Amino acid sequence: MSDSAIGLGILLGAVARLYMLRSDYRRYPSYPHGYVIHLALGLVAAAVGAVAPVALMAREYVAVTFLTLVAQQFREIRRMERESLQRLDEWELVRRGPDYIEGIARVFEARNYLVMMVALITSWTTAATGRRWPGLVAGAAAMLLAAVLTEGQRLGKICRVQPASLHFRGPDLYVGDIRLMNVGLPRMREEILRWGLGLILEPVDQNAVDSLANVGQRQALLHDLTAVLGTRRDLDVAELAPLARRDGATGRVGVVIVPAEPDLEAALEAARRVPLLEASRGRALKSQAGRRAAD
Amino acid sequence: MQATELRGWIVAVVTDQPDRVLPGGCPVFVGRNASERERIATVLGKVLRAATHDLGDGTWVLIRH
Incomplete structure (x- = not known):
């Protein structure tokens, strides 16, 4: 059962990242390579999130250290987004400005934590109940919750x-x-x-x-x-x-x-x-x- | 160029009232009349990437924001 728990966790985590990747006129990235980068990192986040509960249930407590390791990587994403947006901003006719860029960079970091959370909840529910459906439902609910919570206010x-x-x-x-x-x-x-x-x-x-x-x-x-x-x-x-x-x-x-x-x-x-x-x-x-x- | 922020400096002065402007560290261009002043200011504004602001007494300052 632990295999399907991990598989399901990764799947829902990847779907969550894909869903959050939808881009409109003001969002970045809007080009294929940006998509690839974020999908790949989202997949890593989903994998770690999915494996963690299964490892913990098998009393492999070392798994926790991997979570911190991945958190480090996500901070790197924030830095990457910030720097690339700052560089592009220099040649914008009307700039985004540092506040907007910081906001976008933060969103990109947070999205990976959300992916990890979705994968973790899915995998944990599947492994704990021993059936796939509860895991799917819990994962989907987590995804919806994440979408609602991160919606943010508008002017x-x-x-x-x-x-x-x-x-x-x-x-x-x-x-x-x-x-x-x-x-x-x-x-x-x-x-x-x-x-x-x-x-x-x-x-x-x-x-x-x-x-x-x-x-x-x-x-x-x-x-x-x-x-x-x-x-x-x-x-x-x-x-x-x-x-x-x-x-x-x-x-x-x-x-x-x-x-x-x-x-x-x-x-x-x-x-x-x-x-x-x-x-x-x-x-x-x-x-x-x-x-x-x-x- | 920060559009919401005023952080400008005077890059040139264009006037048709030369008696009202003293040279003081930035170039002053004198037009003989209003239309010549406008022509000079237009050209300078473009090449210096500056905005033209009207002081109201026949004198314009070109400011890079």
Whole structure:
């Protein structure tokens, strides 16, 4: 029975990794070699997770040391992801920024632990009950749980995203009543008014105000908007760079983007789906003083 | 280039009011009128990869962010 426990554990672990590998417009990797790397490491994670309970049941306690060894490898994955993303980021027109990269790298490390957990639960249940079905069910449940737990919040949850008009007062560009920047060249002003989209993000509470104030979070927002809608800027037209500025009094954030495809609905949708970065998550309301200040 | 961060330095000044600008460590270009000023600023902005900001008195500063 222990053989089928291990086999089943590896299988479900691999399926879990494959499921978590689904990539959308902002996720990395998006090319075959990235897939191969993560599938291979996921398979290793699944194998270790599947073998562990069987080994422990056979009173082979040395197996625990292998778990720590593998954990070491997973940290290596985080470093690998971080470094490769950082290097690519240098040549992005609109960067992800270090906060976003750290978030992505962390996700990649965590996914391997989840794979290990799924394999471990599957293998343990199979070995303990001596039948395959309970193992399959437990593994699938663990997979679903992992998917739900790691879903993470999005900007749409912590703020209202609304369209707002772009206009100039003298040389100053405003979105709604939030000042964004000073634009000198009349031609650039025309370009921004003609193609630009304005958004205002209105935070729902004090935590959301803190999150939106985080520069890394705003950079992630601009990066995602650009990834979805494209941009008209190039290295030599600095004025068309997307920009997010906050209104210090209310915590609202005004955004201008000059996209290749000016589609307002798509912009609103993309902004709402930007992940709330762990590094930026506001926690003011978790403290007593913070709650009092928010009254 | 961090789009959300202001970390700029002045790479050039373009003006059609030369009496209002003193040379001080960065090149100053004088246009004879508004259209010449715009032409100079456009070219400089592109080659220096800088954004043009209006000081409001006939003077533009080109800032690399």
